[in-house]
Amino acid sequence: MIKIILSGCNGRMGQAVAQLVETDPGAKIVCGVDTHNSIANAPADADVIVDFSHPSALPSLLAFGKAHKIPLVLATTGYSVRDTETIRQASNSVPILHSATMSLGINILLNLAGQVAKILSDGFDVEIIEKHHNKKVDAPSGVALTIADTISNALPFPGEYVYDRHSTRKPRGQHEIGISSIRGGTIVGDHSVIFAGNDEILEITHHAAGREIFAAGALHAAKFLAGKPCGLYSMQDAIKLPMPRD
Numbered sequence: 659m660i661k662i663i664l665s666g667c668n669g670r671m672g673q674a675v676a677q678l679v680e681t682d683p684g685a686k687i688v689c690g691v692d693t694h695n696s697i698a699n700a701p702a703d704a705d706v707i708v709d710f711s712h713p714s715a716l717p718s719l720l721a722f723g724k725a726h727k728i729p730l731v732l733a734t735t736g737y738s739v740r741d742t743e744t745i746r747q748a749s750n751s752v753p754i755l756h757s758a759t760m761s762l763g764i765n766i767l768l769n770l771a772g773q774v775a776k777i778l779s780d781g782f783d784v785e786i787i788e789k790h791h792n793k794k795v796d797a798p799s800g801v802a803l804t805i806a807d808t809i810s811n812a813l814p815f816p817g818e819y820v821y822d823r824h825s826t827r828k829p830r831g832q833h834e835i836g837i838s839s840i841r842g843g844t845i846v847g848d849h850s851v852i853f854a855g856n857d858e859i860l861e862i863t864h865h866a867a868g869r870e871i872f873a874a875g876a877l878h879a880a881k882f883l884a885g886k887p888c889g890l891y892s893m894q895d896a897i898k899l900p901m902p903r904d
């Protein structure tokens with residue numbers, strides 16, 4: 659049984675994690691932290707801190723984690739470059755898993771896409787399609803860009819990202835990674851990677867149906883991280899598949 663301190667417990671993700679842990683006999687939330695209280699008063703014998711809050715919570719989370727040697731799963735997004743460096747330095751003193759995408763499925767897609775890119779770098783065109791609800795303001799999604807970066811890092815040449823084809827009239831270049839965005843209805847988040855070759859297509863698709871997938875990934879990460887040595891971990895470490903670069 660792992661004992662969890664849940665940071666951002668009153669938020670949408672905090673509540674999703676709390677609901678999931680309720681159904682899991684292998685985990686228990688021993689303290690919830692939000693803006694109404696301070697992590698400084700949380701129990702020092704917890705096994706892991708799970709954070710879905712705000713970048714402003716980072717200093718107190720790291721101070722508490724380091725003081726009591728409690729590993730941290732940092733799922734909050736929006737950290738500055740300086741925050742990211744602070745996290746890296748803190749990981750010398752306490753285990754930290756930081757990922758902007760806690761979904762197990764997305765992380766497996768990233769891993770598979772990287773591996774496929776290494777094998778199919780010659781003669782296959784890469785296209786990424788992402789679909790989200792009609793309220794999303796940014797495009798492409800952060801996950802689509804992470805997929806493109808993972809594929810680009812795995813290719814023997816840097817991928818040339820192409821977001822918009824309407825303004826040019828020329829055939830597709832071999833080094834291009836096309837990224838297309840679709841917006842509509844209440845789509846939570848779909849991501850597809852297409853490897854299109856001569857007379858054959860390989861497509862890897864992930865469908866997200868709700869935010870519970872991020873809670874499930876965070877709980878998986880918490881169980882993975884509890885008891886690990888100091889260091890900076892990613893979800894790729896937690897899913898235990900070989901890394902694309904291996």
Ligand SMILES: NC(=O)c1ccc[n+]([C@@H]2O[C@H](COP(=O)([O-])OP(=O)(O)OC[C@H]3O[C@@H](n4cnc5c(N)ncnc54)[C@H](O)[C@@H]3O)[C@@H](O)[C@H]2O)c1
Nearest residue numbers: 666668669670671692710711712715733735758759760872
């Ligand atoms: N890594 C992932 O896969 C993933 C998935 C979903 C959301 N997120 C991120 O998790 C964070 C929370 O998302 P959400 O949708 O639950 O947001 P939310 O606004 O619903 O909840 C955030 C909670 O954090 C609390 N909070 C804010 N500042 C705090 C502080 N300094 N100390 C303690 N608590 C504080 C707020 O009061 C609120 O209850 C965001 O950064 C979001 O982008 C990450």
